[in-house]
Amino acid sequence: MSTHKTEELAHRLHSGVSNGFGPKTPFLIGVAGGTASGKSTVCKRIMEKLGQDDIEHSQRRVVCISQDSFYRPLNAEESSRALKGLFNFDHPDAFDNELILKTLQQILEGKICKIPNYDFVTNSRLESTTTVYPADVVLFEGILMFYQPEIRTHFHMKLFVDSDADTRLARRVMRDTRERARNLEHVLNQYTNLVKPAFEEFCLPTKKFADVIIPRGAENTVAIDLIVQHIRDILRPGQALEEEQNQQNKRTRHNSDNFFKRPH
Numbered sequence: 538m539s540t541h542k543t544e545e546l547a548h549r550l551h552s553g554v555s556n557g558f559g560p561k562t563p564f565l566i567g568v569a570g571g572t573a574s575g576k577s578t579v580c581k582r583i584m585e586k587l588g589q590d591d592i593e594h595s596q597r598r599v600v601c602i603s604q605d606s607f608y609r610p611l612n613a614e615e616s617s618r619a620l621k622g623l624f625n626f627d628h629p630d631a632f633d634n635e636l637i638l639k640t641l642q643q644i645l646e647g648k649i650c651k652i653p654n655y656d657f658v659t660n661s662r663l664e665s666t667t668t669v670y671p672a673d674v675v676l677f678e679g680i681l682m683f684y685q686p687e688i689r690t691h692f693h694m695k696l697f698v699d700s701d702a703d704t705r706l707a708r709r710v711m712r713d714t715r716e717r718a719r720n721l722e723h724v725l726n727q728y729t730n731l732v733k734p735a736f737e738e739f740c741l742p743t744k745k746f747a748d749v750i751i752p753r754g755a756e757n758t759v760a761i762d763l764i765v766q767h768i769r770d771i772l773r774p775g776q777a778l779e780e781e782q783n784q785q786n787k788r789t790r791h792n793s794d795n796f797f798k799r800p801h
């Protein structure tokens with residue numbers, strides 16, 4: 538089958554076009570928190586617990602997108618500063634916010650979308666893109682997911698991953714030196730001069746918008762299990778409804794039993 542046909546079929550299956558119910562609106566979960574707080578790891582754990590991590594992308598009912606994919610292209614001068622750790626990637630203007638909004642719109646309309654692939658070594662977008670298929674639940678994680686009201690208002694549930702600052706810095710040093718081709722001096726200078734002040738100015742104040750705060754990130758299995766259970770209820774609305782109906786029936790039975798026991 539051609540890629541186009543596979544995409545078309547996946548779209549029809551997910552959007553409900555084939556059964557006449559029209560496109561489904563997915564449940565959109567925003568996940569914010571400081572750098573290296575564990576946002577991606579929390580999302581990964583959620584996907585694993587729901588058995589969504591090791592199945593074919595077009596078949597997934599839960600998908601995850603990262604704000605990192607939406608860093609905007611830099612001009613020559615910005616690019617040269619970025620290589621020295623002097624460009625502020627933690628400022629809201631570092632992102633292609635228009636593309637984030639357009640993507641959110643497509644997701645909410647149950648459409649297939651293409652997400653840019655980002656290279657942290659060259660600080661630039663790659664030619665290739667990743668296809669995101671319509672799903673029932675979409676996790677969208679990033680440091681400034683809750684900063685812009687236009688973006689924030691789209692989320693049906695907002696999570697904030699709250700990890701200790703020293704832990705985050707230690708993790709960031711390890712990650713950036715291993716995976717992002719940075720040296721220690723670069724990471725520490727960027728962190729002290731740009732990342733930390735921007736976290737305090739733009740990211741931390743958005744914690745108040747969260748519905749659920751996850752202390753210690755992925756270590757917090759209790760919080761993750763509660764969120765997973767909530768997503769399961771969304772994925773099985775019939776069952777959740779049935780359970781609610783059973784509870785209601787039990788309450789009605791209990792009340793009428795008591796009514797007959799009462800002296801009249």
Ligand SMILES: Nc1ncnc2c1ncn2[C@@H]1O[C@H](COP(=O)(O)OP(=O)(O)O)[C@@H](O)[C@H]1O
Binds near residue numbers: 572709
């Ligand atoms: N609970 C944890 N224990 C140990 N290492 C962790 C934990 N959570 C995340 N990490 C590691 O810390 C780094 C940053 O985590 P990540 O989930 O990518 O954070 P974020 O998405 O918030 O930047 C990664 O290398 C990850 O493997």
Ligand SMILES: Nc1ccn([C@@H]2O[C@H](COP(=O)(O)O)[C@@H](O)[C@H]2O)c(=O)n1
Binds near residue numbers: 576
């Ligand atoms: N070219 C880039 C782009 C971003 N960063 C840093 O990444 C952090 C956000 O990603 P997390 O996975 O850590 O949430 C952000 O703090 C930027 O400083 C970068 O270093 N280089």
